[in-house]
Amino acid sequence: MCGFAGYSATGLAPEMGQVLLRAMTESIAHRGPDASGVWAGPGVGLGHRRLSIVGLEDGQQPMGLDDLVLAYNGEIFNFVELRAELEAKGRKFRTGSDTEVILHLYRELGTAALDKLNGDFAFALWDGGRKRLFLARDRVGVRPLFYTERPDGFYFASEIKALLEVPGVEAELDPFALDEIFTLWAPLAPRSGFKGIAELPPGHFMLVENGHCRIERYWDFDFPDLADGYDSRSEAVLAEDVLALLDDATRIRMRADVPVGAYLSGGLDSSITAALATRHTPHRLATFSVGFESAEHDETAYQALMAEALGTDHVAVTCRNADIASVFPQVIAHTERPIVRTAPAPLFLLSGLVRDNAIKVVLTGEGADEVFAGYDLFKEDKVRRFAARQPGSARRPLLFKRLYPYLPNLQNQSADYLTAFFGVTPDLLSDPLASHRPRFRSTSAAKLFFSGDLRSTLAGYDAAAALADTLPARFARWHPQHQAQYLESRFLLPGYILSSQGDRMAMAHGVEGRFPFLDHRLMALAARLPPRLTLKGLVEKHILRQATRHLLPESIGSRTKQPYRAPDSQVFAASAEASYVGEVLAPDAIAETGLFNPQAVSRLVAKAGVTGVEGFRDNTAYVGILSTQLWHRTFARSRRTATIAAE
Template sequence: MCGITGIFMQDVQAGQHADIELLKRMTQSIVHRGPDDLGLYASEQACFGFRRLSFLDLKLGNQPIFNEDESIACVVNGEIFNYQELRNDLIKRGHRFRSQMDCEVIPHLYEEYGINFLNRLNGQFAIALHDVKQQKLILARDHVGIAPLYYHYKDNTLLFGSEIKTLLNSADVSRSIDLISLDQIVTFPGMVSPRTIFSDVKCLPPGHVMTVDKQGMQIEQYWDLDYPENNPNTQPHTDAYYVEKLDHLLRQAIKTRLHADVPVGFYLSGGLDSSLIATLAHDMDPQQVFNSFAIGFGRADIDERQYQQQVVNQIHSNHHEQIFDYEQINQRLTQAVIAAESPLKESYNTCSLALSQMVQQQGIKAVLTGEGADELFAGYVGYRLAQQSRGQEEPFDLEFMLEQQARKTLWGDENFFYEKNYHEFHTLKSSLYSADTNAALLRQHCTSQPIINPARIANRHPTHQRSYVDFKLRIADHLLADHGDRVTFANSVEARYPFLDIDLINFVRTIPPELMLKNGNEKYLLKQLATKTVPESIIRRKKFSFVAPGSPFLLKNKPEWIMDMLSRATITRQGIFNPDTVERLTNSAIRGAHDINQTFETDFLMVVITTGILLREFVES
């Protein structure tokens, strides 16, 4: 994967042309995503920029990419894992290729199938394609949202890029904060596309394609996670069938993601998912010595090095680790916000930056990681708690009626519980916001409007309902964005996700949900698969979320710059948060009166601190 930028003029008038100088500035701002090469494409109507991080065909694999007569031009941030079979089929159909690069199949697939070519891809990608003859621009993002794609559309001109900072090079793009997006960060696991923290910038949602031509802009969904409706008459296969099929697909996903002309490593968290990827990779190629990377902590309650080391000892990897402490978080927090282009609720993005820096220092450009398994296989504690609470009656009073109304608005189902009671939380978070922020959010806030497609959880099993919502609220715009793409590419490293392989996802959709969470045992089916390769102590250990110390830990030494960020003068000047509430939270954190349980509680002060960093770095400067 790399970085892409572009400018497209919807209707070119005589004497007009796309601004190539602006494009160059946009492209230069993401050189960290692709330090290996630069590519530019320019016509009167469109211009594209490309920064390359090279993996395949190191000599001939630069972009932009064209079809045979160059009537179709495209740039692609991504990897197409099934490119070999697609390429072979296209060659049989008469297409000619200029390189061995995976993404070269894109313009030829578009020639053959039009926009429907997206349904043939297995990969992680953000695509920009200029159809010169039709005077049309097509933007597309992969099924689950691994590759980012942001845009700004105004006065018949579209700007786009792999990161928000590309668009901020234009004077036409306002840096004003979208308060509803901030409210989403406080309320949900993260922001939900198409919103971003900047009101003038939008994010193309996962599984969507945008078309821009003389008639205007149109955005359509080409894929969604669609679980089957409840069917009590379904006769499932045996457990062994699902384990063997899952084993085959996961091994295939790992194999294709290890394919590159440069070394590929993997992260080790000490948990089931990364351990399974590492041990399967070793099982498939025992002679290969892989590089593994991990973070440890001085605090025993969150340190997982003993489990990481068990896997290292088994697969004999070349292991790299870094011990994280207060000073590491303090030093990297600003960089984490700049990379994320968003406020944060946790400090673990600083750990992720350290991980990708270790990868870069070892000369490795890509790593495999385990995101997606928790959402597909009922790995979070919320799945188990929801199962335990099914059938229990909730107190029927005015507060509960208002909560049911909130759930109905958000999910289309007044009985679906996700994470928290949102009516109660709305009252709590209102005390965090300033009077002006509350006044703005009174008109519209993040729980006053639908957040998902309610048809996708109607008549579905509760485990499937929660999985779908996790994909929409947790995966794409949080775990794969600020916690994934931004912190890896900040150090010129690409993350690859075997559990998010589209063939594997489509199979998991068919697995009976009872095999995901069985007798309160999270990830039951995945644990059955893991017995083949993963140490038993890791399989049997209690679910342990990857967390880093919260704001109380950060404030215990009262660093001057953070104290200034939380000062009454700064909070009042920024006008977003309530200075009285921030002062009380700050004093409580300094006294050590309360630690944050990040699994169940919101670290409000971390949001305040990182919002201040965002304002300082992107708005006030």
């Protein structure tokens, strides 16, 4: 796992190109602390920072094969099998790395090589014979890839901070991305958050040839049409298949020339991946957990129970509120975009713990909730539809209370209020975004803090409608639960879970996350399951529980999903570690950024006092505004200050 950068710019001489590539890759050195390399030809260059995991001695990059040159970030987990196939066709390998497999596979299949890869990757491959750049990103968006098109050329990198090294590239927040973050929690790819800088969407590749860019999708999540094409085998047989595929997905993700560890959250998913990982390592598995000082967020007891049951070498870190406040500016420097929750911060601390224990690779349970319908949102959608089918029912809406036992204010509400809060109207039955409307609405409410200027720039922009416009025609034919799974998997998973909470937090400390649940073979199997086998009644991940119950202690296997949450505004309100908060939320700082209403923000800060604000909307607003202000200070303002100083 690594980071890379590069360009296609006809006017850039190789010597100057190498200087630029060194600056670009230096800015993402945290992604690859073990080695670095650059290659520059006429008008094209690739640079690389390496985190050595596979082929420790001979996997240096950029790597060449005849007239091909590759810079690559990630892992191809089935490289052993692919290599055997390629060798059987007469291809000769000179290294033991998965990098070389991509080169040979491209030579054999061209861009169709992507269909054969089982892995988490982003890469740039220069095809000297055809004089074209081939850039690609894995199916679900585990590994990042950003680019910018400029009059003098095309530039790309694993992180945006490398693109900011390109002369003339400015750091300016894209107001429409901010609107999307304050609605959907993440910008809609290809929007990156920075004006003029785009993200190659997951499951896409790009060809840069003769000064033109062409983007093509090679993979997307897919589900059978409603009640047609579901896998009709018995539950027992399907559960066996789920376990077999998950076990194999885990097995190939244990491939590395360094020890592989695992996260243990205390929940079902990471417990399963850790349990399966112990089968595929000759060593005692190292496991890592983060706990919280606030009891409502803490799962330490379950983490310890699972570590004990598996006999792992377990290391835990307790995340104090002050720790979140302390690292939050660093977190934003790595997410490179505003966020509306603090949840990435504890994961930043956790990856630091992993690195301190000399582990570079960890398996996690990420993806299980999307693939096997684990999130509360899926249950909520089911209850909303149940209630909408009988408008005015005094009983049906009471089921909402069962979904959110950890939200005390909800427990006191009447059926009428629950109906209103969860937007239960007959219309929802025909709304393609129905499952996500309550989240979008409650997040959007924080936009009341937007400044007049920002509102006028946005001119009524509707982020949810923009998302709806990207949906494929076949979406309308799917079961509502599959529609909800698609929305969650296609947008929030890459836009927030795998990036702000995933890659960026792990790679901040040079740690690679691997996700067995996101193996595309397992996703394909799960997509064909009848929805009643994933969300059975209101029991989430039913078939996964059936398939893995023998691997886990009963108390873990039967646990209801606990959403991963971290304390929000309260961590900043009273923390001595957060002296920057007063500075960036001060009226003059808010006015300088120009994105929020200074008076309204002052009142929000006053309301937060020393205990933080209550409720979803106000916490969203507090964290969203704070992170936007930190973004501005880290990227836009500091660069402007540096430019002025240089002048």
